[in-house]
Amino acid sequence: MVEFTRRRLMATSTAAAIGVGAIGSVSGQEDEDGDTPGAPRINGDIKRLATTAHGAEVTGPFVFENGEVLFSLQHPSRDNPAPYDTAAVGVLAGHQFTFNGTNDEFDELEAPRSNEAQGQVQVAGGEYDILVQEGDSINGGDERWGHPQTPDGTDIADFVGTRYGDVGYNPDMNFFVPTDEDGLEGYLFTNNETSPGCISRTPISRGEDGWEADPDDAMELENLESFRDIGGTRINCYGDLSPWGTPMSSEEEYGHPRVSGPATVSGIVDAGSGVGIRGAATFWNRPNPSEIDGALDELFDEGWSPQGTWALSGLEMLAYYLGADPVDQDGDTNTTEPIGDGYPNRYRYGYIVEVTEPTAEEPTPVKHHVMGRAAFECPEFMPDERTVYLASDGSSKGLYKFVAEEPITSYDDRADVRGTLSAARVVNEEAAKNRPPAEVDLEIEWVELGTASNAEVESWIAEYDDVSQVDYLETHADTDWEDDLEAAITEADETVAIEGNRDYITDEEILAWAKQYEKRGPDGVDEELRRVPFLETRAAAKEVGATIEFRKAEGIDSLDDAEPGDYLYIGISELNDGMSDDEGEIRMDRVDGGVVYRAQLDSEYDVSTLEPVVVGPDATDSESIVDAAPINVDNVMVLDDGRVLLCEDKGSFGRSYPNDALWVYEPPAVLETDSVAISHGATGAVDLTLSSIPDGLAGGRITVSVEHADVAELTGASYHDALELTAGPSISGDGSSVEFRFADHEDEIGATLEDVTLATLELEAVGTGTTDVTIDVHALDDDDGTAIETQSRPGVVVVGPQPVGEGSGPGRAPTDPDGDGRFEDINGNGRLDDDDVTLLFDTLESDSVRLNEDAFDFNENGRIDYDDVVSLYDEL
Template sequence: MVEFTRRNLMATSVAAALGASVAGVGQATEPEDPDTPRAPLVRGDLTRFSTTAFGAEVTGPCVFGDGTLLYSLQHPDRENPAPYDKAGIGYFSGFQFTFDGENEFDELSTPESNEERRAVRSAAGDYELLGRERDPINGGTELLGVPQTPDGTNITSENFSGSQYADAGFTPDCNQFVPMNDDGTEGYLFTNWEASPGNISRIPLSQTEDGEWEADLENALNLANTEALRELGGTRINCYGDRSPWNTMLSAEENYGHPRVSMTATVGDIVEKGTGKGLRGAHEFWNRPNPSEIQSAVDKYYDESWYVQGYWAITGVELLAYYLGADPVDQSSSGNDLTPIGDTYPNPYRYGYIVDFREPAAETPEPVKYYVMGRAGWECPDVQTDERTVYLASDGDSKGIYKFVADRPIPSYDDPMDVAGTLYAPYVTNRDAAVERPPADVDLEIEWVELGHASNAEVESWIAEYDDVTQVDYLERHTDWEEGNEVTPDILEAADRAVVEDGNRDYVTDEEIVEWADQYERRGPDGVDEELRRIPFIETRAAAKEIGASIEFNKAEGIDSVEGARPGDYVYFGVSELNDDMSNEQGDIQLDRVDGGVVYRAELESDYNVSTLEPVIVGPDASDPADIADDALINVDNVSVLDDGRVLCCEDADQFGRSYKNDCLYVYTPEERGRGDDDGGDHDRGHGNDPDGHDEDNPGRGRGRGRGRGQFL
């Protein structure tokens, strides 16, 4: 067990935060981008299979049982020629992976012409769209990807003004095919739609005798529009996901609006400083009239403003209220005025979870939110074969990877609300992760910090206590304004300033989080007062930061392992950017900056634990030229492990020095031999400083233990 005194570390953290707040947390000047040794680098082989149409991400890779590949065409440029001007879901006709460990295709060239850049290209097969944004579905009563209000009004910019997280139907993401027959030729395709309100569609698919796939849009559903999901409050920003071992869709809510403190700050920093100025995050302004305008308001109110982390992701919260049945407030062509929503408003603690769709073939699948797995900006879950251990990645800056372990296999609970288990946060222990070293040369050694134990029903009962909070409460709780009076800019400013100073009193308070951490330190996670047990489950990031876990990962965007993974197999973790908290002078990870990101892998141990993250793909530096960047994996997003152990790696890329702006899908073939045998030969395909992958300036990797943080049980 590693121990530490939290208050000693807090003093250092406060000093750093106070210094940062002068310029504004998260608004530091972008450092020069030096050449990082062994960046980019691949331990194994990386082969480009596809480039997507201009403006679009490669999202939601899904491989059918016969080896056919499918992915989503997410937010393509509207100037692309049809059919690539609209978002959609398509498969590669005429191509199948054979799962024998060898690539079945020759590497696709980079796109050279404007025609090539504005289309979906592949090394083999032809991209055939199964469905496109706003296609009529469900007998013509719905549009693909578009949520509706309870009275059936489509929630689109044409029908509602106000802040939009994304155009309805423009952002298909995760796809998971749930087969309904033994040979896998019939089933349901579940697709996430990354917007607010969120959505998951279910499309019946079948394979023809000649191997092609057909979509039955007539009988497709937007699950957002079912009463079962609406009764849970709906969803927000459904991003990636997974197919569970019990053959259901697991959808991850990427609720970027959850941070209550910005960037490196902790709630303890606010208490020590005596004000939240420079430190508050977006969560605190969730029920503010016009919540997404808080950043411009802060810029106006304060000479020394700061980045309100996640402010942009509370766009669409008012549309979510309308989805739940709220009466729209007065609107103008430029957006909502200051009239607060006072009848129905979403509870922030109901968003940011893994959603399991039980009974996938039922007329209405049963949605279950796993509140007990914690609340974050989840990109994805990865449930292990023991059906108890779940690894999760929270996307965004200064975030975490987490682990949940159920008391017994999750499908063994008759009622999924009875699922109970322990939530863990990571602590990076090795000293060589805390010095400036190339990421390619440093494994991250992890111990898991127990945050707390609860049941799904317990967490839901805690969440329900905040169900009736509205925008009216934001004004009444923090000013002397009374409902029925006019809301003026001065009233709103007074409420905003009160929340900045003392926190949002409508939700969990700063004092509760600090008290939970104090009791945790003195008594351990099982010894906190009953009313404080909620803290790590509904304020997961804030709680983990408060006890000193390594909440430093930047854009952890992919986790996956081979279906049926056993001890000795690998879990892959995609970190889209290795910068900011992973490369600054604070915290447990202080590696050299690599803006192109890193793919780590971790070997499953006998109890399905992982304790070492080994870098196997390192992206390029932002300053690398086209001859390096053109063929490197940049800003890895989704990762998906094939049955033979190869890994599909999707991009959500900045252009960097590339000669083209398109995102790519790569197939990674890992090397078989261990790192200890690395002689810098052909198995490390390097670029940049070390073209052959060998770096005499960076020999070896330490295994020393770092200073302790928290009670690691």
């Protein structure tokens, strides 16, 4: 694994150069202070492009078609000099990506050392040009940027009570929807993390002097009646721009957990009480819900802080936004006077919100309820317009995937969008062996939770629209709250903590769903229980074995036009908590600096392996190490040339400077061989390919080996036609390896990010079983004479068994018609038919089947059983 490239070692910054040396010496070995091996580590190249003002995260990155970059100045320190003491969105003026695939196109920004530099945004080769700031007058003076209003036009900032952050202080997502062919004029859509939620639409355009905003024609979309009709939004974080050009805003509903941390609903039932286990959502409709922590401390000897209670702040403001009558606005804080009509339905928040018709006079919002409910930081909509990956922020929140039955744009009405929601499960044992994250890929499978449509989920949600704070008291307390409000609240708090909140989906309903799921599968549950995985996504996923340990998954992105073979990147801001404890499927060594994973997309846009490519530092590392590595990567954005923007939200991590940074990650070249399934006694071929060579290819020397030559051996090899100056190829006497040596003296293989075939290898199946095909790079140089840093990916050869029983003729071994590594054609006649099912049934107890588990384990449960016969029949 490459830690830092040669270019990185030539950095002019003294501190950066020291940091690189330290990283190289620490990675991969146990340090005396107990540092995690391989932390930090960069598999590729990294450069600092910008640093934000003190106190601010780097959020909401967006890159225009002309290569200019924009991001939000989120919650900067109020002590910074103006204008950097106010939240804003701005463009990195003076810097433009040329999309050539290499970080050589810009000089790295020095770390900010002076107070002046730390108090502002700094950009490599440019400056931060602010377009719009919190509280700016917009829409002809009728609104303020980032400020929601009540139906009568009152600014939410004018009310007293708990708040989810200062209004307008937390801009995040930015996506630009052009209205001209050149992509230089259009609308900028910006999220604000607040309650009620906020999506601003600002007209911007680029002239000779750069980008400019038009505040007079800007608007707060949440103030439209169409947004209030869907309950508004809440805590809008990052998002995505769909393949069809609509902004997708994520509701980061931190208050959604009904059970805290890794706990389960079944654990509550087993314990006979929810005390110490329940999460914030249980107390959603409590009068003054954010004060529940103190109330629980008084009620129980061992009080606890239900996960997400801090995010219940601002619920009263959301109610006022929806039109509820404000309660007691004479003091400074919330009271416990209950809100009745107009109180927000907890099941209306925590979704992906699509802004349809984004350039219309009044855009229309659609909540994709069928994609599940969580603290979503961001989704990634794939080019097939069906597959959506969803990352959720916070502790033990999980990773999710939605696949629509048809392309989303093919539905005449978004309410009809129908598909299947799944959660990730980590299945490889290595992930639970306290290994360094840099050394362990996460192998995942997807656990289906349920199938529904937006309209169906909306109908289930609507059943809870009339639940209010009054119901919390009248459902859970015998005391009449109008006679003794304080006593009624105390009684209700105790009942809800122990027994649960019966105004919403109950514990019993979740367990009934899970029990039916286990017996009948996700599509076999009773109709009234189908709502459970869509309204209580996280709790449901836990009950059926999904891996919820994923911690702070705050970034997810791929190429806009990604194809099978490209990568999906996932940023885990902190790899600790549930990912580094002694429970569950993930029990890795702690890396507080976080990890960026990537996963290769298959032909169906599915992913099955998360490999670590950027590993952050440990909290114990020296400043020199920490200064030179990305920390707590939040949002990620893949550029058109395959490089990735990494945005930091590092908090107080121990650097020599306090600012968050924007980094540009250049992935390494990938050298790999295909995988192939070969019938016993037959031959097959695999290609040796190289991708991501922005500086071209001069030549090299490479050895490809078969790990088990008694399973398959190399019998032939040939070069790509473009390579005319070659030696060999030289195959070893036992057929276990072949060496290639070549030079591209005619410059036939130029700079490219696409796959280039270097050679083809022929293999003969001489045994049965599986063997890896590994790659050893002795030398590989680009057209500038610089060594190409590569990541080698082994291929796999699966050799099928000898003939089973009598087969369908003499010597006919089973074959693999669909190339999935399972040999469905049992009788060797070249196709899957009824005779194959019968033959497998007749020979299931024979050694020829039992000793070839990899070939005949059709239900993929790790053994040969009669369900393999059923699974093979199902494939007919």
